[in-house]
Amino acid sequence: MTPPLLSVKDLTVRFKVRGAAPFREAAYLTAVDGVTFDVARGESLGIVGESGSGKSTTALAIARLITHHSGEVRLDGEDLLALKGGDLRRARRKFQFIFQDPYSSLNPRRRAAEIVTEPLASIGLVPKGDRRKLVDDLFEAVGLRPEQQNLFPHQFSGGQRQRIGIARALAPNPALVICDEAVSALDVAVQAQILNLLRRLQRERGLTYLFISHDLGVVQHMCDRIAVMYMGKIVEFADRLSLFNSPLHPYTCALLSAVPSVDPDRRARTKRILITGEPPSPTSPPPGCRFASRCPVAEPRCKTEPPPLREVREGHRVACHLVGDDARAPV
Amino acid sequence: MPPDPILEVKGLRVELSTRSGTVPVLDDLSFSIDAGETLAFVGESGCGKSMTALAVMGLVPHPIGRIASGSIRLAGEDLTRVPEKRMRAVRGNDVSMIFQEPMTALNPVYTAGEQIAESLRRHQDMGRRAAWEHAIEMLAAVGIPDPRGRASAYPHQMSGGQRQRVMIAMALACRPKVLIADEPTTALDVTVQAQIFELLKDLRRETGTALILITHDMGVVAEMAERMIVMYAGRKVEDGMVTDVIAEPKHPYTRGLISCVPHLAEVLTEERPDLTEVPGVVPPLTQFGRDMCLFSSRCPLADDKCWEERPPERRFGAGHVAACWHAEEVS
Numbered sequence: 001m002t003p004p005l006l007s008v009k010d011l012t013v014r015f016k017v018r019g020a021a022p023f024r025e026a027a028y029l030t031a032v033d034g035v036t037f038d039v040a041r042g043e044s045l046g047i048v049g050e051s052g053s054g055k056s057t058t059a060l061a062i063a064r065l066i067t068h069h070s071g072e073v074r075l076d077g078e079d080l081l082a083l084k085g086g087d088l089r090r091a092r093r094k095f096q097f098i099f100q101d102p103y104s105s106l107n108p109r110r111r112a113a114e115i116v117t118e119p120l121a122s123i124g125l126v127p128k129g130d131r132r133k134l135v136d137d138l139f140e141a142v143g144l145r146p147e148q149q150n151l152f153p154h155q156f157s158g159g160q161r162q163r164i165g166i167a168r169a170l171a172p173n174p175a176l177v178i179c180d181e182a183v184s185a186l187d188v189a190v191q192a193q194i195l196n197l198l199r200r201l202q203r204e205r206g207l208t209y210l211f212i213s214h215d216l217g218v219v220q221h222m223c224d225r226i227a228v229m230y231m232g233k234i235v236e237f238a239d240r241l242s243l244f245n246s247p248l249h250p251y252t253c254a255l256l257s258a259v260p261s262v263d264p265d266r267r268a269r270t271k272r273i274l275i276t277g278e279p280p281s282p283t284s285p286p287p288g289c290r291f292a293s294r295c296p297v298a299e300p301r302c303k304t305e306p307p308p309l310r311e312v313r314e315g316h317r318v319a320c321h322l323v324g325d326d327a328r329a330p331v
Numbered sequence: 332m333p334p335d336p337i338l339e340v341k342g343l344r345v346e347l348s349t350r351s352g353t354v355p356v357l358d359d360l361s362f363s364i365d366a367g368e369t370l371a372f373v374g375e376s377g378c379g380k381s382m383t384a385l386a387v388m389g390l391v392p393h394p395i396g397r398i399a400s401g402s403i404r405l406a407g408e409d410l411t412r413v414p415e416k417r418m419r420a421v422r423g424n425d426v427s428m429i430f431q432e433p434m435t436a437l438n439p440v441y442t443a444g445e446q447i448a449e450s451l452r453r454h455q456d457m458g459r460r461a462a463w464e465h466a467i468e469m470l471a472a473v474g475i476p477d478p479r480g481r482a483s484a485y486p487h488q489m490s491g492g493q494r495q496r497v498m499i500a501m502a503l504a505c506r507p508k509v510l511i512a513d514e515p516t517t518a519l520d521v522t523v524q525a526q527i528f529e530l531l532k533d534l535r536r537e538t539g540t541a542l543i544l545i546t547h548d549m550g551v552v553a554e555m556a557e558r559m560i561v562m563y564a565g566r567k568v569e570d571g572m573v574t575d576v577i578a579e580p581k582h583p584y585t586r587g588l589i590s591c592v593p594h595l596a597e598v599l600t601e602e603r604p605d606l607t608e609v610p611g612v613v614p615p616l617t618q619f620g621r622d623m624c625l626f627s628s629r630c631p632l633a634d635d636k637c638w639e640e641r642p643p644e645r646r647f648g649a650g651h652v653a654a655c656w657h658a659e660e661v662s
């Protein structure tokens with residue numbers, strides 16, 4: 001078996017935050033808690049889950065854009081978290097980000113063409129003469145018009161800015177592309193073009209994607225395997241068919257049941273599993289299963305014992321006390 | 332006799348001055364919305380959805396943009412004619428907006444709680460203490476865990492979805508007559524989205540707030556809105572009851588929009604064909620306003636007439652309107 005391109009082991013990230021009144025002493029928020037997964041070369045790994053569950057933080061920690069607390073991240077066998085200076089810069093060119101909020105990640109004083117070549121300028125990958133052609137190609141690939149190369153970010157609509165971000169990420173020809181809500185601001189027509197483009201680029205260049213999205217239809221279309229996160233932990237991990245055809249974790253089931261559908265019959269058919277109650281405070285997570293306070297089938301032990309993430313079917317891991325060895329969903 | 336619409340926009344034309352001349356980003360746009368109704372706007376990125384919202388808010392970018400003609404009546408009062416002082420009172424009070432990019436709309440130097448409280452104090456004449464308590468209630472209502480603690484978090488300390496919910500809490504706090512939500516839930520997971528939608532529905536029921544929902548998610552449109560407007564290149568191309576438009580689109584662009592979405596499959600298979608695309612790109616701004624169908628360059632039905640004359644809005648059944656020369660051939 002070929003070694004994975006990216007291997008994440010026991011990754012934990014903590015933030016120091018102000019505690020709640022009236023004491024207001026410093027508290028710690030564990031945004032990512034012992035996350036472990038591999039991504040094979042050429043694969044698309046999806047990360048879905050509750051807003052605030054640590055998806056972006058996981059990605060940022062992998063890229064060393066925020067400091068981790070503990071754990072190991074290997075890209076191509078190299079321990080990313082231990083790299084410094086030039087070695088780190090060299091390793092960083094192998095992965096690129098496409099961000100959630102394109103506006104705040106684009107330099108407002110640079111023209112679109114400059115923004116797209118920014119990552120190239122700092123690593124000197126492409127001779128200046130060829131850059132022009134590359135920009136032309138990238139603009140065309142992401143559906144922007146050549147004359148838009150000279151505009152500034154504020155002169156684009158939200159969706160158009162997202163395309164600039166995608167062009168910029170693809171410019172240095174990275175091995176791993178981390179897409180954090182990369183297509184969520186795009187209208188569906190452009191989204192279809194970009195998703196087809198991302199898959200084509202993946203086939204042609206052997207790209208590997210870490211694909212974070214709230215749109216489960218998109219994730220289903222794009223990803224080979226999917227990790228579901230809830231409050232800093234992976235609660236379910238499976239390949240695409242297994243996850244969507246037989247989800248096991250009650251949170252995953254609730255998530256899938258909440259997807260809005262255009263089909264009125266389908267809306268009538270699917271039973272919504274509404275998640276009620278407040279999510280627990282992230283600064284003082286409950287001792288047992290983190291979903292217990294909102295889980296429709298929780299038992300007493302769920303509140304006290306944390307369920308381990310274990311394999312119940314080949315390639316299908318789940319962290320729930322109520323999923324037995326017969327791998328049946330409890331809801 | 333139907334009630335007078337709470338908001339009525341007639342013949343609205345918004346012009347932008349660009350280097351290559353003045354162009355209409357909104358070209359003869361008319362629509363209306365009743366109290367308690369939800370109207371969805373969909374359409375290609377850059378087609379003028381946000382500009383429509385900004386026009387209603389009295390926030391057309393100055394000095395490059397201006398309202399050239401038309402009227403925007405809120406409960407009878409023409410907002411295009413009121414002085415800025417009056418508009419400031421209307422904004423945030425009678426009409427409020429959830430912006431597409433929360434990071435640019437939130438003030439980075441104030442905490443989430445302070446920003447909501449400030450808006451309450453300004454618009455609702457609340458005292459400091461009461462406003463703060465109400466702000467915390469609003470944060471709880473939008474599902475922020477540990478609302479009392481998170482009220483003192485700064486925007487950069489929150490996840491993308493949490494920032495979005497702060498924006499939503501702020502917009503809802505003053506119980507506006509018209510709420511414009513520009514892609515309000517794209518950054519949220521679907522369970523939180525479902526929760527926010529319940530909240531919006533409650534608000535609609537309790538206070539009769541009319542909701543203008545800008546989204547690209549057809550599922551959301553189907554689930555939330557009674558009526559929808561499809562925009563293309565600054566023009567309204569289709570308008571009708573959501574069920575009619577989705578079941579029987581009369582404009583080729585609408586049909587394209589519906590078919591290019593990666594819908595969540597009920598039973599997933601190995602097969603993953605490319606998504607259907609609407610080929611090509613939106614015409615550049617400089618072509619907006621031309622006497623032709625601006626969709627011609629991408630339309631499978633286009634003929635000479637489409638290239639030479641702007642199709643008028645035509646009626647098909649109750650309240651279903653489309654602007655296409657070949658509307659009969661679409662469904």
Ligand SMILES: Nc1ncnc2c1ncn2[C@@H]1O[C@H](COP(=O)(O)OP(=O)(O)OP(=O)(O)O)[C@@H](O)[C@H]1O
Nearest residue numbers: 015031051052053054055056057488489490491492
């Ligand atoms: N710089 C920071 N300081 C303190 N807390 C933070 C910081 N960044 C993130 N957090 C917290 O860490 C948790 C995880 O945030 P993260 O941005 O990773 O969530 P996410 O899964 O990407 O959510 P979303 O889907 O909303 O983008 C959240 O509770 C968030 O409030």
Ligand SMILES: Nc1ncnc2c1ncn2[C@@H]1O[C@H](COP(=O)(O)OP(=O)(O)OP(=O)(O)O)[C@@H](O)[C@H]1O
Nearest residue numbers: 155156157158159356376377378379380381382392
């Ligand atoms: N400040 C500005 N300067 C120049 N052009 C602008 C400005 N603001 C908007 N535009 C242009 O006006 C048109 C309409 O923009 P608008 O933001 O309304 O699009 P939208 O439909 O909301 O798109 P999206 O789905 O991408 O948010 C776009 O072509 C955009 O490029």
Ligand code: SF4
Nearest residue numbers: 624627630637655656
């Ligand atoms: S008017 Fe012509 S070009 Fe425009 S949408 Fe209809 S058929 Fe297509």
Ligand SMILES: [Mg+2]
Nearest residue numbers: 055056490491
């Ligand atoms: Mg995120």
Ligand SMILES: [Mg+2]
Nearest residue numbers: 158380381431
């Ligand atoms: Mg917009």
